[in-house]
Amino acid sequence: GQQVMQIPQYQHVQEGEDFTTYCNSSTTLSNIQWYKQRPGGHPVFLIQLVKSGEVKKQKRLTFQFGEAKKNSSLHITATQTTDVGTYFCAGGRAAGNKLTFGGGTRVLVKP
Amino acid sequence: NAGVTQTPKFQVLKTGQSMTLQCAQDMNHEYMSWYRQDPGMGLRLIHYSVGAGITDQGEVPNGYNVSRSTTEDFPLRLLSAAPSQTSVYFCASRTGGTGELFFGEGSRLTVL
Numbered sequence: 001g002q003q004v005m006q007i008p009q010y011q012h013v014q015e016g017e018d019f020t021t022y023c024n025s026s027t028t029l030s031n032i033q034w035y036k037q038r039p040g041g042h043p044v045f046l047i048q049l050v051k052s053g054e055v056k057k058q059k060r061l062t063f064q065f066g067e068a069k070k071n072s073s074l075h076i077t078a079t080q081t082t083d084v085g086t087y088f089c090a091g092g093r094a095a096g097n098k099l100t101f102g103g104g105t106r107v108l109v110k111p
Numbered sequence: 112n113a114g115v116t117q118t119p120k121f122q123v124l125k126t127g128q129s130m131t132l133q134c135a136q137d138m139n140h141e142y143m144s145w146y147r148q149d150p151g152m153g154l155r156l157i158h159y160s161v162g163a164g165i166t167d168q169g170e171v172p173n174g175y176n177v178s179r180s181t182t183e184d185f186p187l188r189l190l191s192a193a194p195s196q197t198s199v200y201f202c203a204s205r206t207g208g209t210g211e212l213f214f215g216e217g218s219r220l221t222v223l
Contacts, residue, residue: 097159103151103153
């Protein structure tokens with residue numbers, strides 16, 4: 001079945017630094033979504049990408065969908081303590097209604 | 112708006128007991144789903160529904176039953192709980208097709 005892998009599993013970042021988390025699918029995706037889950041909370045939708053090579057920005061967050069629609073990345077600039085949490089990517093396929101989540105990248109920020 | 116409401120928030124069961132996790136949404140969403148979250152494994156789809164009367168299996172359906180008699184409600188039943196079902200369960204809904212999933216606050220289940 002479809003697998004979605006995320007690396008790294010953990011990311012320790014100094015406040016003010018940049019980092020990137022990567023998402024790779026074993027199959028071609030029709031769309032990819034990103035979610036953020038704060039400690040003790042529930043996943044909250046950040047963004048959806050659907051086009052090959054698409055790049056979207058939300059303030060300090062930049063999301064990219066690969067040309068082959070099998071990978072994606074999330075880049076955060078000037079990390080803040082409010083960025084603490086786990087970031088999940090989730091891939092959708094053209095056929096079916098299933099959204100497959102990656103294992104997540106847990107981000108810890110050192111002030 | 113209440114969004115997606117899950118009950119109970121916490122539950123402790125003994126092996127072999129049965130229970131139902133409740134999920135209700137007030138956004139008139141066609142699609143509803145149940146995920147379980149275990150450390151390091153992300154969210155895994157248990158069952159989903161694309162409308163009243165229609166359900167289908169996800170990645171990890173064994174040990175769980177669902178039904179969808181109304182658009183608003185999508186309960187998850189554990190018929191005979193096992194320790195392997197200790198997890199945090201999330202219900203999520205969205206409008207038809209693809210798009211943003213709205214999650215409930217989660218139900219933490221411990222099976223002893």
